[in-house]
Amino acid sequence: MTKKVWTAGLAIIGDEILSGRTQDKNIAQIASWLNVQGIRLAEVRIVADVEERIVEAVNALRERYDYCFTTGGIGPTHDDITVDAIASALGVPVIVHPEARAILERYYADKGGLNEGRLRMARVPEGAKLIPNRMSGAPGIRIGNLFLMAGVPHITAGMLDALTGQLEGGRPLVSATVGAFAPESEVAELLRESERAEDGISIGSYPFFKDGRVGANFVVRSEDEDQANRVAASLAGKLSEAGYEPVEGGI
Amino acid sequence: MTKKVWTAGLAIIGDEILSGRTQDKNIAQIASWLNVQGIRLAEVRIVADVEERIVEAVNALRERYDYCFTTGGIGPTHDDITVDAIASALGVPVIVHPEARAILERYYADKGGLNEGRLRMARVPEGAKLIPNRMSGAPGIRIGNLFLMAGVPHITAGMLDALTGQLEGGRPLVSATVGAFAPESEVAELLRESERAEDGISIGSYPFFKDGRVGANFVVRSEDEDQANRVAASLAGKLSEAGYEPVEGGI
Known part of the structure; x- marks a missing residue:
């Protein structure tokens, strides 16, 4: 039986990440969360x-994966063009969503009321639904397999929270980490053998430097927690047999 | 006269970023640095x-931009497939680079010597040059407009340092930041006007929350430092006239 693996693409829209000014956290x-x-x-x-770049990225990701998320570019300023770009990608017009407008009217009632910039945040591609934003009023937008979210990480977090449990998916991938003072260049073959010994697992290797010594975290991933733990325990045993000092739980 | 703007694309290769385990710093x-x-x-x-995904990303970026950088996947383990993918994208074979092999032999002389995994790090697409790695031996790789670098940020940093001043580019973009307790949704029009008033500048707007109040950093970017400072000073004046409390130098 072939099991469906649910996948998502993410388009991050924003000059502030590309300029190096802002460290991405999304x-x-x-x-x-996914x-x-x-x-x-x-x-x-x-x-x-840039509209052309947004359209290209979103079209590639929404066609290739089950879901496509975007962050950024849905605020009130002149460089917030995500909604227009997505509408263009989908070939639908941009409309003012009545519920979004009502949300913004309430939110800004004691903050000077709606103005042209704020009203921009009620604009959605025709046919869209809203994603609640409990942090700052302006909602996210959901249309087809597309989810348009804020760029500010704590606002994004609130929108993700509102979507929790709403999307069809498979079983979460769980991981078990084995840490050891083992240079990955010495244990590459051992890792390869461990990964090949069972179906449904992957082992990632992430080097660290601690107390002047070289080591790595070896992360076993599986949809089956028992399997992840069993393979991790077996790998820990092999590393120990080979003489590498363990680092409990990794770093 | 049209001035050339030098551009680069970056392909980050690594399940560890996509899994959410590792926070990207590259x-x-x-x-x-760029x-x-x-x-x-x-x-x-x-x-x-995944080779197919690496090839697609690298081909898109190297054709579209002046330079294409990659990070990740050039280590000793079984999942380090960047070199093979790039060779495949370029249509050239993978060879063992004699100088890279010599570097690794020296580096590992007192660490157990070369083995199969370590020797993998001497493999390059035919025709490549090396990028020095003063941190951990294994070099980066340079071929055509492609620059393959390590995924571990402090090793990447050393490779970037070795490339400093080696690449043809234009003038750096400089920025001047104006901070104010001004909600961006109230000053969107003012920003738009300021940006349109001069050629060669862009103004980004990055909201913050401080002491329970909403504000934003407005970042003016230009290749001309005098212009950036002049536009920032003018914007600061307009915000102050409109009654917004300044935040010296932004946050």
């Missing part, structure tokens, strides 16, 4: 605030 | 350790 956050939903983040593209 | 580091070289990071793609 990739790890979204990857971890994993809990039983969905694997398969590809990320970071593009500038 | 994007911001490489973006900042900027000093007078080169703009124009697009990033993060792909899994």
Whole structure:
């Protein structure tokens, strides 16, 4: 029986990441959240605030994967062009969503009311639904397999929370980590053998330097927690037999 | 006169970023370094350790931009397939680079010597040159407009340092930041006007929350430092006139 693996792509829209000014925090956050939903983040593209680039990235990702998420470019300023780009990618017009407008009217009632910039945040591609934003009013947008979210990480987090349990997925991937003062260049063959010994697992190897010594975390991933733990225990035994000092739980 | 803008793409190769386990640090580091070289990071793609995906990303980026950088997948383990994927993308065979082999022999002389895994790190696409790695022996690889670097950020940093001043570029983009307790949704129009008033500048807007109040950093970018400072000063004046409290130098 072939089991479906649910996948997602992520398009990050924003000059601030490409300029190096802002350290991205959304990739790890979204990857971890997707994993809990039983969905694997398969590809990320970071593009500038340029309509042609956004359209290209989103079209590639939404066609290739089960879900496509975007972050950034849905705020009130002139460089926030994600909604227009997505509407263009989907071939639908941009409309003002009545519920989004009502949300923004309430949110800004005691903050000077709606203005042209704020009203921009009620614009959606025709046919879209809203993703609640409990942090700052302006909602995210959901249309087809596309999920448009904020770029500010704590606002994104709130939107992810609102989507928890809403998306069809498979079983989450679980991991078990084996740490050892073992240079990965000495144990590459041992890792390869361990990975090949069973179906349904992968082993990643992530070097570290600690107390002036070289080591690595070896991360066994599987949809089956028992299998992950069993393979990790076996690998830990082999590393210990080969004379490498363990680092309990990795670093 | 049309001025050439030098651009680069970046392909990050690694399941560890896509799984959410590891927080990426290379994007911001490489973006900042490129900027000093007078080169703009124009697009990033993060792909899994799958040859087909690596080939697709690298071919798209190397054709579209002046330079294409990759990080990750050049280590000693079974999932390090970047060199093979790049050779396949370029249509050249993989060879053992004599100088890389000599470097690794010296580096591992007092660490157990070369083995199969370590020798993997001397493999390069035919025609490649090496990028020195003063941190951990195994060199980076340079071929055509492609630069293959390590995934571990402090090793990447050493390779970037070795490349400093080696690449043709334009003038670095400089920035001047204006911080204010101004919600971006109230000043969107003012920003748009400021940006349109001069050629050669862009203004980014990055919201923050401080002491329970909403504000934003407005970042003016230009190749001309005087212009960036002048536009920033003018913007600061307009924000102050409109009654927004400044935040000296931004946050």
